[in-house]
Structure formats: C-alpha cells, structure tokens
Amino acid sequence: MANRSARSVARSLWLAGFFVALLPMAALAQTGLDTDADGLTDEEEKRQYHTDPNTADTDSDGFNDGEEIAGGYSPRHGGKALLLTVDSDQDFLNDAWELRLGTDLQNPDSDGDRFLDGTEVAAGYDPTVAGKVKRDKRIDVSLDRQELTYAFGNTVLETFPISGGLPGTPTPVGEFTVLAKVPVKHYGGAGFDYPNTKWNLQFTAVRGLRYYIHGAYWHNDFGQPKSHGCVNVSYDRMERLYWFSQIGSRVTIR
Ligand SMILES: [Ca+2]
Ligand SMILES: [Ca+2]
Ligand SMILES: [Ca+2]
Numbered sequence: 001m002a003n004r005s006a007r008s009v010a011r012s013l014w015l016a017g018f019f020v021a022l023l024p025m026a027a028l029a030q031t032g033l034d035t036d037a038d039g040l041t042d043e044e045e046k047r048q049y050h051t052d053p054n055t056a057d058t059d060s061d062g063f064n065d066g067e068e069i070a071g072g073y074s075p076r077h078g079g080k081a082l083l084l085t086v087d088s089d090q091d092f093l094n095d096a097w098e099l100r101l102g103t104d105l106q107n108p109d110s111d112g113d114r115f116l117d118g119t120e121v122a123a124g125y126d127p128t129v130a131g132k133v134k135r136d137k138r139i140d141v142s143l144d145r146q147e148l149t150y151a152f153g154n155t156v157l158e159t160f161p162i163s164g165g166l167p168g169t170p171t172p173v174g175e176f177t178v179l180a181k182v183p184v185k186h187y188g189g190a191g192f193d194y195p196n197t198k199w200n201l202q203f204t205a206v207r208g209l210r211y212y213i214h215g216a217y218w219h220n221d222f223g224q225p226k227s228h229g230c231v232n233v234s235y236d237r238m239e240r241l242y243w244f245s246q247i248g249s250r251v252t253i254r
C-alpha cells in the first residue's frame with residue numbers, strides 16, 4: 001500500500017515536471033506565431049514594425065508586410081516608400097535606422113531621457129540607453145571594392161558603392177578623422193568644373209590639397225574609380241552620411 005502511494009506520488013511529480021517543461025515550449029510557439037502568414041511573427045509586428053498582425057498587407061499597396069521589410073520598403077506607408085526615407089515618429093531618425101539600432105519606430109524618445117532618438121544619434125549618444133552614453137562613429141572605405149560602410153557603435157547603418165580616385169589621382173589611404181563639414185563646395189581644375197557640390201566631409205590634406213568624401217551629381221558610375229582623389233557618393237546617400245558624421249568621426253580608407 002505504502003509502496004503503491006509512493007509510486008503514485010512519484011508519477012504525479014513526473015507528470016507535473018513534464019507539464020512545467022512544456023510551458024516554455026508553448027510560450028515559444030506563441031511568440032513564433034504568424035497569424036496572417038506574411039512572414040513576420042505577431043510579436044515582431046506588434047513590437048518592432050507596428051504593422052497589423054492580422055492583416056498581411058497593412059498599407060494595402062499589394063505587397064505583404066514581410067516582403068516589404070525584406071525589400072527595404074515601409075509596410076506602413078504604401079507605394080514605394082523606403083524605410084530609409086520615412087520617419088514614422090518624426091524624431092529625425094529614419095525607420096530603417098530605428099530598426100537596426102533597436103529604437104522604437106513610433107516613440108520619438110525610445111529611452112525616455114527627454115532627447116529625441118535622432119538628436120541623440122546626431123550628437124553621438126546611444127538612443128537606447130538613458131543618459132549620456134557615447135557611441136563611436138566610423139566610416140570605412142574599401143578602394144578595392146569601391147564601397148563605403150558606416151557604423152554607429154556596433155551597428156552598421158549603410159553600405160553602398162562609391163567612386164574613388166583614378167590611377168593618376170589616387171585617394172589617400174590610411175586612418176583619418178572628419179576634419180571639416182562643408183555644406184557646399186566648388187570643385188574645379190584642369191578639364192573639370194563642378195559648382196554647388198553638396199555635402200562635403202574633409203578627411204585629410206596632402207601638399208595643400210584637401211580630400212573629401214562628398215556628393216557627386218555629374219555621374220552615376222558608383223562602384224568604379226572616377227574621381228580626382230576624393231570619394232564620390234550619390235546624392236541621396238551622401239545627405240544621410242553628412243547628417244550622421246561629426247568632426248572627429250573616424251575615417252579609414254583601405
Ligand atoms: Ca504576421
Ligand atoms: Ca503593403
Ligand atoms: Ca523615427
């Protein structure tokens with residue numbers, strides 16, 4: 001009798017343990033749920049993207065939410081609005097960067113420290129930690145790949161093709177910092193004349209010649225060498241990089 005009741009207690013305990021073990025699995029299945037089958041889980045839709053977890057195409061533009069996110073489009077703004085060009089909460093930080101940095105698309109002050117997310121990034125502070133926690137800004141140019149990457153702390157914000165110097169007018173290689181931000185410049189020399197060139201970041205000077213990363217409106221051959229030594233960037237991308245960069249931001253050219 002005693003033996004039997006001990007066995008039944010042991011069995012009840014085993015069963016209880018079994019159900020306790022099942023609980024986290026059930027919770028996991030719940031968070032992995034994609035009710036509208038658009039490729040984003042209900043949790044992601046509610047917490048990150050602020051899309052409708054019960055409607056596959058939140059903005060009714062014919063593309064489902066998951067497709068739009070994968071392609072870099074906003075699932076909330078219709079048409080071909082890019083995440084990089086919309087700012088849902090008007091805090092000066094675009095939706096693409098908010099998703100990368102882990103801030104809230106619809107909360108202009110994600111860490112509640114009374115400074116807007118975008119203002120914090122512009123000034124070099126982490127928008128996810130209340131108070132004045134600094135993050136590095138790094139710009140990395142690969143002349144081999146004719147490509148530029150820039151990052152805030154450990155988060156890469158963008159990577160895109162550039163045009164560096166032609167063989168006769170090479171881009172200086174090394175570790176630099178942003179020395180000056182010049183909104184508009186006039187570039188000219190033998191056989192070229194480019195007035196009103198926007199968004200210029202000076203990173204060095206060699207024998208009296210200043211070198212910049214800057215917007216270029218006179219060609220669209222990004223991905224191949226083309227310049228007199230500067231780093232050419234397309235206008236749309238340069239506007240964001242210029243906004244992001246500060247005097248002292250690190251620039252590495254390889
Ligand atoms: Ca979904
Ligand atoms: Ca859509
Ligand atoms: Ca924003």
Ligand SMILES: [Ca+2]
Nearest residue numbers: 109111113115
């Ligand atoms: Ca803040």
